[in-house]
Amino acid sequence: MPRDPLSSATLRIVDQHNACWGRGDVAGVEALYHPEMQFIEHFSGRSFQGEALRRHVRAIIARSALDSLEYLDRPRVDGDTAFVRYREVIRSAEGSALLSFSACDAVRVVDGLIIEINEYALVQQPAGSAKPQNAARKIGLGPRALGYLLNDLALYFQQQQPYLDPGLSLPAVAEACGYTRNQISYALNQGLGLTFYQYVNRARIAHVLASDPGLGVLEQARAAGFRSTSTFYAAYKAVTGTSPGAR
Structure with missing residues (x-):
């Protein structure tokens, strides 16, 4: 436990946040956020505040298998900022791993509330991945969203069997699933090391x-x-x- 009062208070808030997140307590998570709270997702280059942040948090908690998030060590604290390292695996409904990533969150606390989280994530890339990770900024999807895309795609293929159409195309699948062609292509490459037609x-x-x-x-x-x-x-x-x- 940190000895200085500020670091101790920061650690206490971050531990509360992690506990609320782990049990899917949306209200508890939001209660710990400062009115000016900002979440910055460096993998995709996106940031969330206000109502957009609330929607983002609720969507993640609703879709995540929260027990799949593994903290790699205790948070490291320096005054008003804590550094949290973890690994998360996005799984299909059947339990198979779709995408895994590791991340470090820099969590800053002001007046007993979290005012900023910077998430630095690295997706574990399979052999065959060709596109650089910084291309994610053009795609606009963070690592969790990439995993959710792969899950949505798998469910679509399982339930609708679009591959039975010999003329199946990437644009048709993108339109049916509600993603762009580039998002699907990037997620398949980064998450599975496959092209669209290899997947089909x-x-x-x-x-x-x-x-x-x-x-x-x-x-x-x-x-x-x-x-x-x-x-x-x-x-x-x-x-x-x-x-x-x-x-």
């Missing part, structure tokens, strides 16, 4: 693998949305490591 073909291969084995392989491929035999064989090999004939 993986869904098609999963459909083939779950198909009636009594159908011929090429019939299964066409039913799953493949127009090209060569594309099907290449995608099948990339996903399963074997050829369709080895089934």
Whole structure:
């Protein structure tokens, strides 16, 4: 525990904030915010204040699996500012990891209330990611929002099966999901290391693998949305490591 009174008071407020966040207590979180509170998300270059901040916080708490946030150590405190390091994993409804990131929040306290949080986040990028992380500023999505996008996309593919359309395009998926083409493309690349068409073909291969084995392989491929035999064989090999004939 810090010895000077200011640092002790800062730590107490930050611990209260973290506890409220962890149990999904929106009112408790908002009660600790100064009227001039500002949240700055350096990953995306966005900042939130006032009503926009309240909407942002409520959306995160509503969508997060809060127990997936892991604090890496005790907050480090220097006077009116605490530094909080943590790791968070955004998961699908089935529990599989969609995107993980680590972050350090610099939390400043004034008059017993939090007046500013600067979040510095780093997304764990898979092999195959090509775009630089600073491109996130052009996309306008923070790391949590990228994870939520991947979850929305997975649900759309699972429930609507758009990949069955051989002519499926990125613009059509973007319009259906409510994101831009660049946002979907960036999230797939940064979160999964995949292009849009690699993602689509993986869904098609999963459909083939779950198909009636009594159908011929090429019939299964066409039913799953493949127009090209060569594309099907290449995608099948990339996903399963074997050829369709080895089934």
